[in-house]
Amino acid sequence: MIGEMAKAILVYDTVYNNTELMAKEIEKGMKEAGAEVVVKKALDAKIEDLKEVDAVVLGCPTYYDDLLSSIKWFLTEMRKADLKGRVGAVFGSYGWKAVLEQMYAPMKNIFGMEMVDPSLKKKMTELITEEGKGECREFGKKIGDKIKKK
Ligand SMILES: Cc1cc2nc3c(=O)[nH]c(=O)nc-3n(C[C@H](O)[C@H](O)[C@H](O)COP(=O)(O)O)c2cc1C
Secondary structure (H helix, E strand, C coil), X not given: CCCXXXXXXXXXXXXXCHHHHHHXXXXXXXXXXXXXXXXXXXXXXXXXXXCCCXXXXXXXXXXXXXXXXXHHHHHHHHHHCCCCCCEEEEEEEECCCCCCHHHHHHHHHCCCCEECCCCEEXXXXXXXXXXXHHHHHHHHHHHHHHHHHC
């Protein structure tokens, strides 16, 4: 990674924009840590976007105890890229019980990614506070730092 910037893609979806708000703060944190980040909504993301990235960050809110289908689609597409050993991280907004594990588990167990622990879930009410936003930026920094250390 010497002389070259760490590259990452952040793919997310949202209905009420809470997960989008998280994505924006996480992006800021990653950039503060010196990473180059491309942010895309799941339906706009393509498998080619995964070429040469050091990290893939996925964000999805919980609806009906499930992920949004757009994220499930992209996660399934991810099998076409060789992601072994690359950094992975997941986040999302929720109301009472998040299902981030549904993104985390295949990234770790099937794609062999090095996951950032713990994942970041935020209740909608926590996001309007500066503290909540700060935690998202910290999470972004942690991802950026993990890429640099590799
Ligand atoms: C129709 C509907 C179903 C929901 N189902 C769940 C659920 O199963 N579990 C949960 O923790 N939150 C649930 N929520 C709450 C959302 O996850 C929460 O509002 C979240 O902030 C939405 O994120 P978004 O703004 O990125 O779409 C639901 C919300 C709605 C409107």
